[in-house]
Amino acid sequence: MSDLVSTLKSKFDNATVLTDPEDMAKYVTDWHGKLTGKALAVVRPTNTEDVAAVIKLAFEHGTPIVPQSGNTGVAGGSVPDDSGAAIVLSLERMNKVRDISPAAMTMTVEAGCVLEFLHETVEAQDLFFPLNFGAKGSCMIGGNLATNAGGQNVVRYGNTRELCLGIEAVLPDGRIVNLLSGLRKDNTGYDLRDLFIGSEGTLGVITAATMKLFHLPKARATTFAVVPDITRGLELLNRAQAETGGAVEAFELIPRVFLEIIQQHAPQHNIPFAEIPELCVLIEIAATSDAEAVADIEGIVPIAAKLEKILASGFDDGLVLDAVIASSEAQRQEMWDMREGALEAVTAAGVWIGFDISLPLDQVHAFVDEMTRRAEAIVPGLRMCHMGHLGDGNLHYTIFSPEDNTDVSMANADAIRAAVYDAIVDFGGSFSAEHGIGTTKLYAMTNYKDPVALAVMQQIKATLDPKGIMNPGKLLPQ
Numbered sequence: 001m002s003d004l005v006s007t008l009k010s011k012f013d014n015a016t017v018l019t020d021p022e023d024m025a026k027y028v029t030d031w032h033g034k035l036t037g038k039a040l041a042v043v044r045p046t047n048t049e050d051v052a053a054v055i056k057l058a059f060e061h062g063t064p065i066v067p068q069s070g071n072t073g074v075a076g077g078s079v080p081d082d083s084g085a086a087i088v089l090s091l092e093r094m095n096k097v098r099d100i101s102p103a104a105m106t107m108t109v110e111a112g113c114v115l116e117f118l119h120e121t122v123e124a125q126d127l128f129f130p131l132n133f134g135a136k137g138s139c140m141i142g143g144n145l146a147t148n149a150g151g152q153n154v155v156r157y158g159n160t161r162e163l164c165l166g167i168e169a170v171l172p173d174g175r176i177v178n179l180l181s182g183l184r185k186d187n188t189g190y191d192l193r194d195l196f197i198g199s200e201g202t203l204g205v206i207t208a209a210t211m212k213l214f215h216l217p218k219a220r221a222t223t224f225a226v227v228p229d230i231t232r233g234l235e236l237l238n239r240a241q242a243e244t245g246g247a248v249e250a251f252e253l254i255p256r257v258f259l260e261i262i263q264q265h266a267p268q269h270n271i272p273f274a275e276i277p278e279l280c281v282l283i284e285i286a287a288t289s290d291a292e293a294v295a296d297i298e299g300i301v302p303i304a305a306k307l308e309k310i311l312a313s314g315f316d317d318g319l320v321l322d323a324v325i326a327s328s329e330a331q332r333q334e335m336w337d338m339r340e341g342a343l344e345a346v347t348a349a350g351v352w353i354g355f356d357i358s359l360p361l362d363q364v365h366a367f368v369d370e371m372t373r374r375a376e377a378i379v380p381g382l383r384m385c386h387m388g389h390l391g392d393g394n395l396h397y398t399i400f401s402p403e404d405n406t407d408v409s410m411a412n413a414d415a416i417r418a419a420v421y422d423a424i425v426d427f428g429g430s431f432s433a434e435h436g437i438g439t440t441k442l443y444a445m446t447n448y449k450d451p452v453a454l455a456v457m458q459q460i461k462a463t464l465d466p467k468g469i470m471n472p473g474k475l476l477p478q
């Protein structure tokens with residue numbers, strides 16, 4: 001047993017320090033089950049002071065730390081490498097809500113609070129925390145902050161960074177930095193909060209955060225609409241925003257390839273059209289006021305009537321070809337279950353290469369067309385699945401082998417990856433929209449990030465973490 005582990009065991013109980021390989025198994029394997037590493041120990045503190053004590057000891061021993069919250073990350077950042085030299089620092093037992101202020105519309109919560117638990121907790125007080133995506137039942141706010149997670153509601157509320165007012169973090173030498181302010185204005189020098197958001201555990205451990213809350217929508221109107229192409233889909237988005245005063249909560253792009261994959265690999269989901277359409281958007285608008293949300297004497301809910309009107313004008317102008325409106329909460333949920341089951345369905349679909357990219361909205365259509373042309377020149381018949389959060393220009397762009405299931409050989413996979421990254425540069429996009437860099441995008445970080453920006457990041461890392469113990473080998477090329 002290493003000196004550090006003996007010291008940790010002498011300071012903390014057996015529930016805090018795990019060393020049995022069976023107990024550690026779930027902490028050293030990623031969500032996909034593809035990456036499995038080894039750890040000296042998994043340490044699960046229950047308060048910030050204990051997190052600081054663990055990190056101080058690791059700093060003294062020069063032992064690497066892998067911070068982990070819900071371990072749903074899909075970029076390889078949350079698990080250790082196979083050297084067995086690191087400890088995993090799990091925040092899962094730091095799961096208290098410290099404060100909810102309906103007056104200030106904020107909550108201060110610990111890093112290990114599960115996202116869905118936060119939804120339920122604030123909804124019980126008629127408040128709304130809008131960060132939302134498929135992993136909500138397992139991912140935790142600390143991980144959401146560390147990855148600057150996005151999800152389906154970014155189009156209206158922004159990503160995790162925009163939802164965060166303050167954080168508390170432990171630095172790589174064990175000092176606690178308390179920036180837990182609910183202030184909406186605070187110009188007192190460099191914004192250190194923003195440094196930790198999206199840093200993927202490489203600069204310190206986030207232990208708590210103050211997050212913005214919103215009014216709970218009283219009614220939602222949701223539709224699957226078939227659109228002729230992406231450009232006209234975006235026209236429909238802008239029309240919906242104008243008609244509703246910016247009440248579009250989600251605007252998701254769903255192409256035919258994805259629906260075919262759902263049909264084959266997740267048949268429990270109900271595709272709401274008799275024939276699979278070429279391209280749809282899943283649109284949700286929401287209302288918080290009674291005037292918009294409460295049914296009139298004829299039983300018509302104004303927000304639903306508004307959606308119908310938007311779709312009707314879309315039909316007239318050739319922006320919409322067909323549409324199904326959710327007529328009940330159960331039907332709405334069915335639509336969302338299918339959308340949120342995307343990663344599972346795609347994972348089950350076999351041979352694929354996935355990207356999490358973003359593009360300027362007015363370039364998405366041109367990128368998709370051009371990329372299809374470039375990919376066809378590399379491997380004819382590849383199936384391109386450009387689904388994603390279209391409202392904010394984020395595509396979970398996935399390339400599947402041709403229908404005959406010909407393998408995408410590694411040589412071709414490298415060529416395809418390079419073609420996608422090059423096209424992203426050509427169209428002014430980013431190779432990492434919301435999942436982070438972890439280990440899986442280090443190649444892109446090395447080759448496609450602005451070299452000066454990368455050098456500045458390395459300098460910041462060296463200043464805050466001179467021994468390089470915080471999540472080494474993640475986010476920054478070494």
Ligand SMILES: Cc1cc2nc3c(=O)[nH]c(=O)nc-3n(C[C@H](O)[C@H](O)[C@H](O)COP(=O)(O)OP(=O)(O)OC[C@H]3O[C@@H](n4cnc5c(N)ncnc54)[C@H](O)[C@@H]3O)c2cc1C
Binds near residue numbers: 068111
């Ligand atoms: C089905 C599914 C759907 C998903 N959909 C989306 C989506 O729509 N949008 C999206 O953005 N992501 C999505 N993800 C990815 C993932 O859920 C998010 O990245 C999420 O924010 C990770 O949170 P986590 O608590 O699981 O973090 P983890 O996986 O535990 O960690 C992620 C990274 O953050 C670091 N970290 C974790 N906690 C801390 C902390 N307290 N302090 C410092 N560093 C820390 C880790 O070291 C690691 O680098 C999805 C994942 C799945 C499995």
